[in-house]
Amino acid sequence: MNPHAQIRRYYRALTRAYGPQSWWPARTRFEVIVGAFLTQNTAWTNGELALRNLRRARVLSLEGIRRIPQPELEQLVRPAGYFRQKARRLKAFVEFLDTAYGGSLGRMFAQPTVPLREQLLQLNGVGPETSDAILLYGGKHAVFVVDAYTRRIAERHGIAPFATQYDDLRRLFEDSLRVGETSDGSSAAIFNQAHALIVLVGKEHCRKQACCRGCPLERYLPQEAEDCISTA
DNA sequence: GTCCAGGGCCTAC
DNA sequence: GTAGGCCATGGA
Numbered sequence: 001m002n003p004h005a006q007i008r009r010y011y012r013a014l015t016r017a018y019g020p021q022s023w024w025p026a027r028t029r030f031e032v033i034v035g036a037f038l039t040q041n042t043a044w045t046n047g048e049l050a051l052r053n054l055r056r057a058r059v060l061s062l063e064g065i066r067r068i069p070q071p072e073l074e075q076l077v078r079p080a081g082y083f084r085q086k087a088r089r090l091k092a093f094v095e096f097l098d099t100a101y102g103g104s105l106g107r108m109f110a111q112p113t114v115p116l117r118e119q120l121l122q123l124n125g126v127g128p129e130t131s132d133a134i135l136l137y138g139g140k141h142a143v144f145v146v147d148a149y150t151r152r153i154a155e156r157h158g159i160a161p162f163a164t165q166y167d168d169l170r171r172l173f174e175d176s177l178r179v180g181e182t183s184d185g186s187s188a189a190i191f192n193q194a195h196a197l198i199v200l201v202g203k204e205h206c207r208k209q210a211c212c213r214g215c216p217l218e219r220y221l222p223q224e225a226e227d228c229i230s231t232a
Numbered sequence: 233g234t235c236c237a238g239g240g241c242c243t244a245c
Numbered sequence: 246g247t248a249g250g251c252c253a254t255g256g257a
Binding site for chain 1: 237239240241
Binding site for chain 1: 256
């Protein structure tokens with residue numbers, strides 16, 4: 001099946017089954033950004049422990065990260081793993097925001113998507129997934145986030161070949177799910193929903209040992225089961 | 233004790 | 246351009 005059509009069918013089926021997700025579990029745009037750094041290659045629960053530490057210490061804000069000494073920041077984010085790197089990256093992001101946008105997330109997110117994405121990718125510790133999570137979930141920019149679950153599901157269900165480049169996978173999902181020509185926010189809402197569903201299904205059914213047989217994608221689209229690749 | 237998790241950087245070839 | 250080592254914690 002045409003991968004674009006396959007993605008759209010999975011999207012419709014999962015949305016029918018699970019409803020709207022209205023996602024990224026964070027209270028503010030800045031929390032989204034901090035969360036994007038803290039959860040890098042780390043179990044989400046560990047990232048949450050670190051976020052809780054920051055909140056409890058009342059430094060889960062732009063001003064908070066700006067003023068806290070790095071060694072103290074390191075201790076607070078320790079549960080998230082790679083704590084020295086992550087503390088340094090949070091400091092570097094705030095410094096970037098202050099320098100380039102006068103400390104204003106509003107001003108930063110008001111930039112056009114493509115140049116802003118390029119700018120974020122220049123920052124230490126911001127690779128494609130982190131930049132796209134910041135853009136989509138923090139700034140409602142119409143960018144699809146390709147994470148480990150997205151890749152795993154795309155590969156195992158025959159949507160894309162193994163080892164497809166990040167940006168190729170991203171464009172595949174964007175082109176499949178985009179609505180209209182302009183980025184008026186409606187595409188962003190769909191990308192948000194689609195990625196949230198992928199994580200929902202991925203967490204439950206697409207871990208290392210799990211095969212996609214019996215996973216919701218196949219349960220709700222039984223005719224697709226023939227194409228299911230049952231090995232990781 | 234071992235394996236793994238919603239990356240990214242750096243170096244070598 | 247890509248393969249491999251490195252960064253680190255907490256839960257299963």
